[in-house]
Amino acid sequence: MADSWLQYGFSYAPWVLFGLILLVAFIMTRGQKAEPAKIGQTFACAACRRRGSRDQMVTVNREGAVMWYCRECAQPLPEPANSSSR
Numbered sequence: 552m553a554d555s556w557l558q559y560g561f562s563y564a565p566w567v568l569f570g571l572i573l574l575v576a577f578i579m580t581r582g583q584k585a586e587p588a589k590i591g592q593t594f595a596c597a598a599c600r601r602r603g604s605r606d607q608m609v610t611v612n613r614e615g616a617v618m619w620y621c622r623e624c625a626q627p628l629p630e631p632a633n634s635s636s637r
């Protein structure tokens with residue numbers, strides 16, 4: 552009796568392993584799908600409103616407010632020396 556139960560268990564073991572591998576693969580693919588939502592976050596340029604990922608943008612701290620500029624707008628920084636227009 553014990554031998555037949557052992558054989559029964561061993562005949563099912565590969566299928567149980569296969570199911571476990573499928574389950575792990577399913578969980579892993581689900582975790583990978585959740586990642587691009589974070590990476591896809593974009594920031595709009597304060598000057599030209601163009602959108603870019605975080606490493607493409609440059610932060611400029613102006614009067615306590617942090618503004619995001621793209622690299623093209625950040626290089627020729629507009630100087631706040633416009634006192635003559637006031």
Ligand SMILES: [Zn+2]
Pocket residue numbers: 596597598599600601620621622623624625
């Ligand atoms: Zn820009």
